[in-house]
Amino acid sequence: MRFLLFFLLILSFLWQACQQDGVAALAEWRKRYAPLPQRLLVPTGRDTSITCQNGTILHFCKNTFLTSAGSVALDVQEVTNRAEMVALRLNTQMSSGLILESEGMLNIQPVDAAGLRINPDCPIRVEFPARGVPGYPWLFEGQDSSGVLRWENPQRLDQDSLIRGVEKGKRLFCWYCAACHSQNLDEALTGPALGNIQQYRELDWLVRFTKNSSRMIAAGDPLAVALWNRYKPVIMPDAEFLSNEDVQSIYRWIAEESKRQGAKNQPPDQTSTARDSINALKVVQNTLMCLQYYKFPYTTFQWRNIDVFVDNYPEVGLQVQVQNASEFEELNVVLVYETRKLVIDLSPSGRSNFTLHPYPQARLPQEPVLLMAFGVKGRQLFSTELHTRISAENNFVLTLKPEKQEAIDALFEFLKPPPGPGRNGCNMNTETR
Numbered sequence: 001m002r003f004l005l006f007f008l009l010i011l012s013f014l015w016q017a018c019q020q021d022g023v024a025a026l027a028e029w030r031k032r033y034a035p036l037p038q039r040l041l042v043p044t045g046r047d048t049s050i051t052c053q054n055g056t057i058l059h060f061c062k063n064t065f066l067t068s069a070g071s072v073a074l075d076v077q078e079v080t081n082r083a084e085m086v087a088l089r090l091n092t093q094m095s096s097g098l099i100l101e102s103e104g105m106l107n108i109q110p111v112d113a114a115g116l117r118i119n120p121d122c123p124i125r126v127e128f129p130a131r132g133v134p135g136y137p138w139l140f141e142g143q144d145s146s147g148v149l150r151w152e153n154p155q156r157l158d159q160d161s162l163i164r165g166v167e168k169g170k171r172l173f174c175w176y177c178a179a180c181h182s183q184n185l186d187e188a189l190t191g192p193a194l195g196n197i198q199q200y201r202e203l204d205w206l207v208r209f210t211k212n213s214s215r216m217i218a219a220g221d222p223l224a225v226a227l228w229n230r231y232k233p234v235i236m237p238d239a240e241f242l243s244n245e246d247v248q249s250i251y252r253w254i255a256e257e258s259k260r261q262g263a264k265n266q267p268p269d270q271t272s273t274a275r276d277s278i279n280a281l282k283v284v285q286n287t288l289m290c291l292q293y294y295k296f297p298y299t300t301f302q303w304r305n306i307d308v309f310v311d312n313y314p315e316v317g318l319q320v321q322v323q324n325a326s327e328f329e330e331l332n333v334v335l336v337y338e339t340r341k342l343v344i345d346l347s348p349s350g351r352s353n354f355t356l357h358p359y360p361q362a363r364l365p366q367e368p369v370l371l372m373a374f375g376v377k378g379r380q381l382f383s384t385e386l387h388t389r390i391s392a393e394n395n396f397v398l399t400l401k402p403e404k405q406e407a408i409d410a411l412f413e414f415l416k417p418p419p420g421p422g423r424n425g426c427n428m429n430t431e432t433r
């Protein structure tokens, strides 16, 4: 009898050890994709500015921290991509259920200084790089809602810092054109140099070409066809979502900037089909030059998130059933949009179902998504993914399978780059560490 008890004890001990192995493996793997906390040592008693790994600039004044210590240690996390969001179990949804699309998130936490406060008269001033989320961004604060961080207290961001500082034409050029056309306007990158372009192209032609060059090539416009022959196979993306006024503002900026820089660009030799070579490094520098910042004061040690509201879609329901859900620990079902920085951590509802928080319906864009689920059974990590689409009705069934690390790695690599073609083009390359 004693022996049996002993045996059972050992068994339960082993079982627990196994469980912990799986849980630890999950935590370990989440850590690999979470952004590294950056440890900063901020001197007190003098003004200091620090640029973090992903370009966020933090300004401290001499009495930002009311402490007698000579310096303050802070851990900073900048979240710029969806892999990091999923790894940290961050989402882009308000506590009220409203759906958001994120530019990026920021968290600053003091290290070993529990009572440390930020002086409200001289808070940390944050300059957060704009990566080009379309629309008007707001600043949100993170609140823990039963173990998942959700967003509250939206505040209109100081748009002036982003828009007034830079005229609209430049901003649009940065967001939609600088991935391919040089900002110095003289160099050919993926697309031709655009300096002095109005000296050799009609504005009307430029506007039509910018909005829909593929239609002009198909219709046989001689100039469009000649350019295509020289630059193919790269197709310039259509920009029909821009108004004529928007496109004209881009060309106004190009004309002024050409004058300011003394651009030497001449009309290209129309008969030549020699392709200009692409210099990848220059493309990176070009996009970096475009970086603009959102500015806001950081007053409490709490997550911040810069988002636009995604609210002009009809409400749809969503139900995800996970087979044998009760067998898994740490079960986590996540919905990620393929072309947006939009991540939703689904909430359990009942034994094996997951749904939206806090209601089973929300204004979800009806677009391609990736549904992912992770869980632990014993030592083994389980996961699954489903590439699908949100439509008027959404009932999905997921079956988790034991997963090799490589498969999960591949999934996370997929989530790393900024989503969507033609979006976030400007700062495309600033997102990799």
Ligand code: HEC
Residues within 6 Å of the ligand: 173, 176, 177, 178, 179, 180, 181, 190, 191, 192, 194, 197, 201, 206, 209, 210, 213, 227, 228, 231, 232, 234, 235, 236, 237, 239, 250, 268, 425
């Ligand atoms: C994905 C790369 C890419 C992006 C983004 C892009 N272009 Fe282009 N652009 C090209 C290529 C390549 C060509 C050469 C023609 C072709 O292949 O269709 C071109 C050609 C042009 C031309 C014709 C130049 C000439 O000599 O007549 C203009 C004007 C132009 N682009 C403006 C823009 C503007 C404005 C934007 C932003 C709204 C933009 N492009 C975005 C790749 C791009």
